[in-house]
Amino acid sequence: MPVLPKINEYADELTAIRRDFHEHPEIGFEEVRTSGIVADLLRKWGVDEVHTGIGKTGVVGIINGKREGKRTIGLRADMDALPMQELTNLPYASKNPGAFHGCGHDSHTTMLLGAARYLAETRDFAGRAVVIFQPAEEGLGGARAMLADGLFQKFPCDEVYGMHNNPLAEPNKFGVKPGPAMAGATFFDITVNGVGSHGAMPHHARDPIVIATALVQNLQSIVSRNVQPTQPAVLSVTQIHSGSAYNVVPDKAVISGTIRYFSDEVRDLIHTRLNKLCKGFAESYDVEIVPDLRPVFDVLMNDADLSESYREAAAEIVGEENATITKELVMGSEDFADMLRAVPGAYCTLGHKGSVPVHNPGFLLDDAMLPVGASIMARIIERRLAA
Structure with a gap:
């Protein structure tokens, strides 16, 4: 199965959304414009519940499947930009001095929005999906702020999944490492x-x-x-x-x-x-x-069984040859680790065209990855809530 056809239909719209976020970056706990757009789009697309102000600027959406079920799966994306100057000369480069989506969080937010739209339109699952848009991942404690606000008490999840772009991997190469994965x-x-x-x-x-x-x-x-x-x-x-x-x-x-x-x-x-x-x-x-x-x-710990489930879902989108279980430890850190301490789940990377690493003032993101990532996120919901 390639990119989900329905998601592919609005790939151009996802690109426009991502580039708008890129042009108007906001650093941690200041994502007022970004979270406002996220909440408005979720409501526009028929998401059942939209909750704002979770962890200050976080947004949570609830999507009920068309079949009854007792299980809930969470999907999470981060929204914040880095406090650094952009040097890309893109036509949609940052208009906010000293703020730049140099880590690709604009793509993470957009891919989760694409998955949310698809899930709200199709609802081909049993139970419910929780889409979590987190502020302040870049060392400011956004995940901990959402958890302190009762994220998983208000919106209990049985599993939770996240994703990060990877410009140094081949396009559409999915990777997930079971166990300790990030420092x-x-x-x-x-x-x-x-x-x-x-x-x-x-x-x-x-x-x-x-x-x-x-x-x-x-x-x-x-x-x-x-x-x-x-x-x-x-x-x-x-x-x-x-x-x-x-x-x-x-x-x-x-x-x-x-x-x-x-x-x-x-x-x-x-x-x-x-x-x-x-x-x-x-x-x-x-x-x-x-x-x-x-x-x-915290150390990011991926559940071994759920890592394999994530890989299997990704394989349906990018092909078995591109969906891999990796062994490499990553010395970089990610505060999704805090959510994984509260709820089992897995965190993956998805490759895209590019040669400049993240956190570099010349970092470029390939918009072709957006429907791919959105499809993987949607597919893990449909597979894990298929009963």
Whole structure:
């Protein structure tokens, strides 16, 4: 079975919707225009219930099948853009300075809208489908906000599925990894409170730059000399901020970065070592060092049986040769992991034409993937709620 014919009929409309979202990106918890359009389209297309304001700017739609059933399947897409400048020169490039759909969430939202329209028109399933449009995936805790708002208490689901575009895979190549699939993540800020002085008289200072740079080097030993080599983990320092003048030793330096891991035990080990290093450096240099560690993403765990079910649904759309079970761990993180901790399900990737990776200012998305992704999402509902 190729792309579902009914979805293919409105492929051009899906492209127009996606490009409109792309032209008007909104970052996390500011998706007012986007969520408003999503809610209006769901109502226009006859979705039975449309709920807004879930997790601040989230939207949830309920679609009842034409046959009675006790089971409910959830489909989720994220809506937020990245806080970065677009450099694509597209005719529909971002009109909002400092905001860009550089991760393809505009496509995720559009594909789920396409699936919702199809399901509302056909209703060829037993039970109900819940379509979840989530805000603030990019490190701001949108999934946790929806869960804190009672997402699965208000809209109980037996299973839940998500999807992400992949410009580095072959077009229409579907991939899903059972078990741990994407890393958990901690963001950290370490503040070194030293003593400033004139740049020509550093003996009056406790130089936070010297301390911070030494600490950065030691942070790199945490993974290489503490974590078991067979356990994947990353600690990256991505920012150092300090100083304001050529002739002033500053009184403060801030080190920021991220930690990635695939188990809570490894996460806790890295956190403990980082805290101990900060305490030791503070004592050695006679300064105050304040670490702030924030676990922002859980490890994404795909249910093994539901991963295979997802693959089987995708195979009906893209062909068996393009629907694969993968083994590769992804060090990137995804807050759909929080939903998968609450409800079993699976998260996949879908390839599209392109060579520029996500989170790059020149990222381009191929609109040809939209009816394909929408069809896979619709098909998993029809298969899992076929009884």
